[in-house]
Amino acid sequence: MSRIGTFRAALVVAAKELRSAFRDRQTRTYTLLMPLVMYPAMFWIALQASALVRGLESARAVRVEVVAGAGADARAHSVVEALEQGRDPSTDPTEYRLGDGSSGAVARGDGPDARVRVPGDGPLEVEYDASRTGSILASERVAARLGDAVETRREERLGAPVAALAPWEFERRDVAAPEQLGAFVVSVMLPLMLIAMATMGAFFPAVDVTAGEKERRTQETTLLAPVPRAAIFGGQIASVAVASAAATAMNLVGMTIAANHLLGMLSSDVSFSLPISKVLMLAPLVFATVLFLAAALTAMASFTDTFKQGQSLLGAVQTLFILPAMASTLPGIELTYGLAAVPIVGTSVAMRDVVRADSLSDLALGPMLVSILSMALLGAVATALAVRAMQRERTTAPRWVLKLTGRAGKAGKS
Amino acid sequence: MNDTTHGAAVVTRGLEKSYAHPVEGEVRALRGLDLECRFGEIFGLLGPNGAGKSTTLRILATTLRPTRGTAVVDGVDVTVDPQEVRRRIGFLSATTGLYPRLDARETLRYFGTLHGLEKRALEDRIEELVESFSIGPFAKQRCEQLSSGQKQRVNIARAVLHDPDVLILDEPTTGLDILGTSEMIDFIQSRRDGRRCVLFSTHVLSEAERLCDRIGIIYGGDLLGVGTLDELRAETGAQWLEDVFREYVRRAREKTTA
Numbered sequence: 181m182s183r184i185g186t187f188r189a190a191l192v193v194a195a196k197e198l199r200s201a202f203r204d205r206q207t208r209t210y211t212l213l214m215p216l217v218m219y220p221a222m223f224w225i226a227l228q229a230s231a232l233v234r235g236l237e238s239a240r241a242v243r244v245e246v247v248a249g250a251g252a253d254a255r256a257h258s259v260v261e262a263l264e265q266g267r268d269p270s271t272d273p274t275e276y277r278l279g280d281g282s283s284g285a286v287a288r289g290d291g292p293d294a295r296v297r298v299p300g301d302g303p304l305e306v307e308y309d310a311s312r313t314g315s316i317l318a319s320e321r322v323a324a325r326l327g328d329a330v331e332t333r334r335e336e337r338l339g340a341p342v343a344a345l346a347p348w349e350f351e352r353r354d355v356a357a358p359e360q361l362g363a364f365v366v367s368v369m370l371p372l373m374l375i376a377m378a379t380m381g382a383f384f385p386a387v388d389v390t391a392g393e394k395e396r397r398t399q400e401t402t403l404l405a406p407v408p409r410a411a412i413f414g415g416q417i418a419s420v421a422v423a424s425a426a427a428t429a430m431n432l433v434g435m436t437i438a439a440n441h442l443l444g445m446l447s448s449d450v451s452f453s454l455p456i457s458k459v460l461m462l463a464p465l466v467f468a469t470v471l472f473l474a475a476a477l478t479a480m481a482s483f484t485d486t487f488k489q490g491q492s493l494l495g496a497v498q499t500l501f502i503l504p505a506m507a508s509t510l511p512g513i514e515l516t517y518g519l520a521a522v523p524i525v526g527t528s529v530a531m532r533d534v535v536r537a538d539s540l541s542d543l544a545l546g547p548m549l550v551s552i553l554s555m556a557l558l559g560a561v562a563t564a565l566a567v568r569a570m571q572r573e574r575t576t577a578p579r580w581v582l583k584l585t586g587r588a589g590k591a592g593k594s
Numbered sequence: 595m596n597d598t599t600h601g602a603a604v605v606t607r608g609l610e611k612s613y614a615h616p617v618e619g620e621v622r623a624l625r626g627l628d629l630e631c632r633f634g635e636i637f638g639l640l641g642p643n644g645a646g647k648s649t650t651l652r653i654l655a656t657t658l659r660p661t662r663g664t665a666v667v668d669g670v671d672v673t674v675d676p677q678e679v680r681r682r683i684g685f686l687s688a689t690t691g692l693y694p695r696l697d698a699r700e701t702l703r704y705f706g707t708l709h710g711l712e713k714r715a716l717e718d719r720i721e722e723l724v725e726s727f728s729i730g731p732f733a734k735q736r737c738e739q740l741s742s743g744q745k746q747r748v749n750i751a752r753a754v755l756h757d758p759d760v761l762i763l764d765e766p767t768t769g770l771d772i773l774g775t776s777e778m779i780d781f782i783q784s785r786r787d788g789r790r791c792v793l794f795s796t797h798v799l800s801e802a803e804r805l806c807d808r809i810g811i812i813y814g815g816d817l818l819g820v821g822t823l824d825e826l827r828a829e830t831g832a833q834w835l836e837d838v839f840r841e842y843v844r845r846a847r848e849k850t851t852a
Contacts, residue, residue, distance in 0.1 A: 181678075182710045183681070183710055184707070184708060184709075184710045189708060192704065192707050192708060193708075196693070196696070196704050199695070199696070200693055200695040200696060201701070203695040203736075204695065224827075265665055382681075396691050396693075396694060397649050397689050397690065397691030398691040398692065398694075400652075400657055400687070400689065400691070401690050401692065401693070401752075403656075403657045404657065404680060404685050404690075405680065405705065405708040406657060406677055406678075406681040406708060406709055406710075406756075407677060407678035407708050408677055429633055537798075573658060573659065576615075
């Protein structure tokens with residue numbers, strides 16, 4: 181028998197932990213299945229919900245009362261006529277009728293959904309209640325029909341299109357290619373989702389190799405292995421990082437497929453694809469982030485004694501890792517050297533920029549490198565701290581863990 | 595490895611262990627323990643719960659670090675080269691769990707690889723152990739699906755996979771039924787081959803009486819007496835091991851109150 185090297189020992193431990201982890205249904209669900217299923221499901225639900233809302237809105241019958249002010253009866257009649265003119269009840273089930281305003285408050289009781297007040301002179305006033313969807317819908321239908329009617333009247337009087345009066349006729353034209361637009365839409369969400377999924381992917385394995393080992397009484401078995409402790413704990417952290425990376429990769433695949441197929445269904449002006457060059461640019465950012473998250477979560481979980489306690493603690497602290505990733509969703513945030521050094525924030529903004537970039541020249545390579553190095557360095561520090569934390573002998577979880585985990589902590593106290 | 599059949603397999607001098615307990619404060623589990631176990635003998639550490647048996651054995655197995663004192667296993671200091679100590683011992687306790695999602699062969703392969711066994715030699719050794727401990731019928735089942743008796747057999751196979759000369763067993767029969775206990779006792783006896791040392795802890799007097807060449811009586815973190823059963827009887831004037839044990843404890847209590 182010869183002594184096995186530390187690195188090889190860590191690989192053996194990591195391989196064993198991964199085999200063990202991926203035999204667990206919960207880990208497989210959160211790491212592999214959920215990222216693949218979640219995005220198509222999310223997009224599909226959004227599409228269906230949008231179609232449903234649109235369908236419900238167009239089919240919804242509303243009532244609009246037109247009330248004549250003093251000496252404005254004729255004008256009120258002409259408003260009702262204008263509103264009714266050319267209306268197709270199958271697509272616009274709105275009832276327009278003259279009234280005296282005594283039927284009740286707008287959108288309350290027997291009152292109409294909206295009320296149009298017609299004065300003798302001056303602009304009409306459309307009353308609606310912004311806290312009621314029916315009332316908003318009624319006001320929008322009135323506005324649309326009156327807008328058309330006003331333009332028609334003007335053109336009738338002019339005997340020419342209204343546009344002819346405008347000194348500079350213009351229209352807006354979006355020059356963004358569908359791919360660019362798709363990249364922009366996805367880049368807002370992708371970094372946040374990647375980091376959230378990396379955190380979730382590390383969550384169960386981190387608890388499993390620490391508190392889970394204690395609960396199953398396999399920690400002692402693990403510690404009996406004739407290899408350096410650093411190899412054991414390093415291997416365990418590596419297995420958590422691989423599980424987290426797998427979750428992130430599946431997340432990327434799931435999101436790309438879903439966005440590619442379903443964004444196009446929303447609009448023909450939007451499409452998305454993630455070329456291999458961008459995947460390769462994202463890879464170091466993702467790996468550095470995953471290493472940091474795996475080490476940090478494993479270090480935290482190593483202070484707990486039971487799975488329940490571990491879940492409770494990490495459930496509370498995982499927000500600390502996910503929230504900074506929201507930086508990528510905020511407008512106006514640029515990747516500077518200073519920002520790049522901030523954990524999670526730097527990598528999430530860098531990921532956003534990679535997804536949006538048309539070419540390498542669009543990227544701030546210096547800050548991107550800083551964000552990678554910063555995360556890798558923090559990951560190494562977190563790994564060292566995690567190994568140190570895991571080596572400590574404890575009789576029970578520390579008081580701060582018991583306080584943070586509350587009932588779960590008490591239940592888990594051994 | 596040892597080159598003499600009667601050399602010291604385990605030596606501890608002034609071994610102390612204190613824990614910082616968040617509620618109870620400092621707990622002294624061992625108070626300067628001096629112990630010597632030889633190759634070729636089965637040594638029983640006899641004491642009640644909380645006496646310091648498990649702490650002693652876990653320090654020897656390097657899963658705990660001593661607060662003070664020295665512990666040497668097969669010539670290697672546990673604090674100087676714990677990795678080498680773990681290579682030379684086999685450790686098993688009633689609470690040593692098996693990885694639930696690995697099967698018996700995978701468990702043995704994992705530990706064999708970490709022990710540095712060559713692939714061919716490892717596979718041969720696994721087959722040998724599967725045969726000798728009758729693991730075959732359930733070798734492909736995950737450990738979480740095994741009965742406690744089957745788990746025990748896999749655990750013993752794990753502990754002796756690298757054929758260690760020093761076997762440390764912490765209350766190995768706790769939680770086992772009659773058949774499991776009997777198998778464990780047979781196993782311990784099978785290790786009495788004049789070459790190896792088996793150090794095991796128990797609070798079951800009959801086990802100590804039946805198996806041990808020498809017995810150490812431990813109480814309150816101190817070793818109160820060591821010797822063969824006859825030597826302990828002569829020292830205390832008691833006939834039965836239970837009375838021997840009680841006599842030692844009585845003397846220790848008197849000493850404390852004095």
